[in-house]
Amino acid sequence: VESSVVSRKLDQAVGFLREAGIDLWIAQFARESYEQPTPVDTLAVGCSVTWPAAFLVAASGRRTAIVGTGDVANVRAAGVYDEVVGYVQDVAVPLREVMSDVNPTRVAVSYSVADDMADNITHGMFLMLQGILAGTPYFDCLVPAEGILGKLRAYKLPVEVRRIQDAIEMTHQLFGLMPQLLREGVTESELADRLRGEGRARGGAPAWDPRYDPIVNFGPGSGFGHSEPGTVALAPGMLVHIDLGLKVEGYCSDLQRTWYVLRPSESEAPLEVQEAFAAVRVSMDAGFETLRPGIPGWTADRQARDALLRAGYAESEFAFGHQLGQTAHDGGALLGPPWPRYGTRPEMPLGEGMVFAIEQAVPTEAGPIGLEDDVLITAGGAEYLSQPQTALEYVRL
Amino acid sequence: VESSVVSRKLDQAVGFLREAGIDLWIAQFARESYEQPTPVDTLAVGCSVTWPAAFLVAASGRRTAIVGTGDVANVRAAGVYDEVVGYVQDVAVPLREVMSDVNPTRVAVSYSVADDMADNITHGMFLMLQGILAGTPYFDCLVPAEGILGKLRAYKLPVEVRRIQDAIEMTHQLFGLMPQLLREGVTESELADRLRGEGRARGGAPAWDPRYDPIVNFGPGSGFGHSEPGTVALAPGMLVHIDLGLKVEGYCSDLQRTWYVLRPSESEAPLEVQEAFAAVRVSMDAGFETLRPGIPGWTADRQARDALLRAGYAESEFAFGHQLGQTAHDGGALLGPPWPRYGTRPEMPLGEGMVFAIEQAVPTEAGPIGLEDDVLITAGGAEYLSQPQTALEYVRL
Numbered sequence: 001v002e003s004s005v006v007s008r009k010l011d012q013a014v015g016f017l018r019e020a021g022i023d024l025w026i027a028q029f030a031r032e033s034y035e036q037p038t039p040v041d042t043l044a045v046g047c048s049v050t051w052p053a054a055f056l057v058a059a060s061g062r063r064t065a066i067v068g069t070g071d072v073a074n075v076r077a078a079g080v081y082d083e084v085v086g087y088v089q090d091v092a093v094p095l096r097e098v099m100s101d102v103n104p105t106r107v108a109v110s111y112s113v114a115d116d117m118a119d120n121i122t123h124g125m126f127l128m129l130q131g132i133l134a135g136t137p138y139f140d141c142l143v144p145a146e147g148i149l150g151k152l153r154a155y156k157l158p159v160e161v162r163r164i165q166d167a168i169e170m171t172h173q174l175f176g177l178m179p180q181l182l183r184e185g186v187t188e189s190e191l192a193d194r195l196r197g198e199g200r201a202r203g204g205a206p207a208w209d210p211r212y213d214p215i216v217n218f219g220p221g222s223g224f225g226h227s228e229p230g231t232v233a234l235a236p237g238m239l240v241h242i243d244l245g246l247k248v249e250g251y252c253s254d255l256q257r258t259w260y261v262l263r264p265s266e267s268e269a270p271l272e273v274q275e276a277f278a279a280v281r282v283s284m285d286a287g288f289e290t291l292r293p294g295i296p297g298w299t300a301d302r303q304a305r306d307a308l309l310r311a312g313y314a315e316s317e318f319a320f321g322h323q324l325g326q327t328a329h330d331g332g333a334l335l336g337p338p339w340p341r342y343g344t345r346p347e348m349p350l351g352e353g354m355v356f357a358i359e360q361a362v363p364t365e366a367g368p369i370g371l372e373d374d375v376l377i378t379a380g381g382a383e384y385l386s387q388p389q390t391a392l393e394y395v396r397l
Numbered sequence: 398v399e400s401s402v403v404s405r406k407l408d409q410a411v412g413f414l415r416e417a418g419i420d421l422w423i424a425q426f427a428r429e430s431y432e433q434p435t436p437v438d439t440l441a442v443g444c445s446v447t448w449p450a451a452f453l454v455a456a457s458g459r460r461t462a463i464v465g466t467g468d469v470a471n472v473r474a475a476g477v478y479d480e481v482v483g484y485v486q487d488v489a490v491p492l493r494e495v496m497s498d499v500n501p502t503r504v505a506v507s508y509s510v511a512d513d514m515a516d517n518i519t520h521g522m523f524l525m526l527q528g529i530l531a532g533t534p535y536f537d538c539l540v541p542a543e544g545i546l547g548k549l550r551a552y553k554l555p556v557e558v559r560r561i562q563d564a565i566e567m568t569h570q571l572f573g574l575m576p577q578l579l580r581e582g583v584t585e586s587e588l589a590d591r592l593r594g595e596g597r598a599r600g601g602a603p604a605w606d607p608r609y610d611p612i613v614n615f616g617p618g619s620g621f622g623h624s625e626p627g628t629v630a631l632a633p634g635m636l637v638h639i640d641l642g643l644k645v646e647g648y649c650s651d652l653q654r655t656w657y658v659l660r661p662s663e664s665e666a667p668l669e670v671q672e673a674f675a676a677v678r679v680s681m682d683a684g685f686e687t688l689r690p691g692i693p694g695w696t697a698d699r700q701a702r703d704a705l706l707r708a709g710y711a712e713s714e715f716a717f718g719h720q721l722g723q724t725a726h727d728g729g730a731l732l733g734p735p736w737p738r739y740g741t742r743p744e745m746p747l748g749e750g751m752v753f754a755i756e757q758a759v760p761t762e763a764g765p766i767g768l769e770d771d772v773l774i775t776a777g778g779a780e781y782l783s784q785p786q787t788a789l790e791y792v793r794l
Binding site for chain 2: 032035036037039048050068070073077087088089090091092109111112114116117118119120125127128131208209211223228317318329341
């Protein structure tokens with residue numbers, strides 16, 4: 001993600017700081033951040049550092065980076081922080097000086113129990129920060145920045161929505177290749193390699209761990225969840241399920257589609273498969289219809305979950321939807337059930353300008369049916385950024 | 398790094414646990430670890446996870462992974478943890494169960510203020526862990542795992558030393574290309590691209606952020622420290638300084654070399670440049686001679702630093718040496734001055750089987766002179782894994 005986008009995100013952050021009554025945000029306090037990168041780096045920092053470094057954003061708009069002298073050139077070149085203070089021996093000295101100068105009452109630090117994507121400082125660096133501030137008036141001022149950072153990830157600028165749309169468009173192009181890629185005997189991992197290659201050729205990177213992006217399932221014996229495509233070879237009577245994300249210019253898509261491979265004797269899928277597709281479609285629609293600013297995410301999950309239960313399927317083990325942005329699971333408000341695993345995220349309200357991937361899946365005797373689409377929350381509800389799959393697609397080998 | 402190597406590192410870790418009187422090591426407690434990877438992942442985990450996951454290593458040798466059901470296939474496939482417990486709603490329940498079963502008195506968690514490479518849990522996840530253990534006998538048992546994790550990174554298995562040697566060998570091959578790559582007018586960034594390409598072609602990856610691996614400096618006007626190669630074009634009378642690291646099968650090299658581009662009228666470098674090279678060489682030798690098991694790292698830095706000061710050069714702003722392994726700055730015992738920036742690492746003693754990169758540099762009117770070599774600490778002292786540069790190399794364009 002280029003510095004110009006990071007810089008615009010920091011302008012946006014200043015608004016959130018003021019709304020929250022935060023005087024200073026320690027966006028990052030890290031070291032060796034190429035070896036230990038965090039999602040805040042590409043959102044609010046703009047480069048990696050080697051020695052302990054603090055990136056500060058004040059409610060006044062002042063942006064100060066305090067970095068080891070060996071990192072100064074690199075941080076200046078990134079051009080996101082106007083003020084770059086180099087130190088040789090001890091980050092504590094210039095950090096305390098800048099703190100005194102800003103003299104904040106509330107200082108937000110990028111950590112969160114609830115929101116993984118807003119949890120970007122190590123425990124050791126948090127303890128180091130406390131040690132540096134011990135004996136200053138700022139020691140007791142530290143609060144989690146999860147609200148600010150969660151909003152900053154969630155409320156997309158127009159440039160961010162455009163990039164997500166570019167990634168979605170490229171993903172649809174790859175799905176368009178599927179009828180020609182689905183050949184008798186092709187294995188899951190061969191198809192996955194082919195899709196990865198076609199994505200790379202178009203300038204797209206994987207949106208998550210490439211070992212299971214795409215997830216490819218042929219038939220009922222295939223792996224479940226985040227598992228690597230395997231050696232199952234394609235044959236008639238199988239469902240083909242793909243979960244594919246691409247990252248384009250730093251922003252992600254996340255889509256699922258399902259095909260059925262007709263047997264020579266068949267003109268449509270077995271009734272069980274057709275009913276399962278219909279149930280997934282109904283669940284997706286029920287969840288989508290619920291989406292609008294102000295609702296807590298669990299209400300959309302509940303509608304989608306209940307629709308599936310009413311159709312006679314087992315309860316889903318997963319959340320109905322998650323945010324999408326620089327990462328495929330972009331944190332913050334979640335369209336998920338109120339389970340401890342999801343913390344307080346299902347309670348967080350949706351807002352205009354957020355982007356979610358919504359998804360639903362059920363197993364059948366022919367394999368899993370899974371659908372996933374990407375949506376933008378609008379003033380009045382939500383709109384699809386992708387073109388939803390409304391009918392099971394059929395393939396003959 | 399393949400699972401077989403990770404598995405051998407966990408066998409090694411059990412020895413360190415017993416030595417330290419630790420009953421259980423929570424090697425990792427993380428979520429979305431593809432988006433937020435930490436150096437412990439390739440050392441002691443073996444794969445990434447999406448939902449909150451705990452990777453436990455007991456002093457008995459028992460290895461248990463507690464992961465969301467969607468991650469189970471992936472963790473089983475990695476094959477490092479024999480016991481994989483899947484959960485749907487709440488990681489706390491199986492985690493408390495396994496803790497009760499092991500019933501530890503001292504539980505090490507992978508965080509550290511002093512050692513960046515041993516600081517691998519976020520502050521939010523540490524707070525979540527405390528929340529899970531609140532009300533159990535284990536709440537007060539948490540101690541930092543920095544000693545165990547520092548040793549585990551530092552004490553290399555033979556397979557690890559061999560891989561570092563492979564990376565060093567490939568780096569020497571690239572240095573061997575330099576006389577033919579150094580042509581009139583080539584720019585720093587063109588040379589950097591060429592070296593990166595030659596490394597890739599041989600199966601090597603960058604050992605650190607590829608924006609400044611290699612660092613390339615032509616002449617005195619070039620950037621300092623971790624800065625990107627620029628637009629300076631090569632001309633006679635310039636020093637050429639390269640800091641290059643390669644990662645081969647998960648392990649790194651880190652070497653610096655210096656060339657001088659003779660002017661048509663010159664048969665050797667200006668006296669100032671020759672003297673500076675000699676001073677850097679003397680400093681390197683002084684530091685190297687000091688190396689042996691048992692000494693704290695700062696003593697080697699002191700010898701190297703003093704040798705440079707005695708030769709009349711300004712004091713170095715950097716540590717004389719750092720560990721090398723899966724990362725180019727591999728944490729733990731550091732050959733550095735006792736500055737706050739380095740925490741307690743300069744006090745940590747060296748041990749047989751550790752690998753260090755040692756380095757020294759000075760600026761001259763023709764550009765920077767920098768040397769860096771990789772050494773293994775042996776029972777009686779240290780031996781070079783690379784072939785040190787003993788004389789300034791000359792190039793004619």
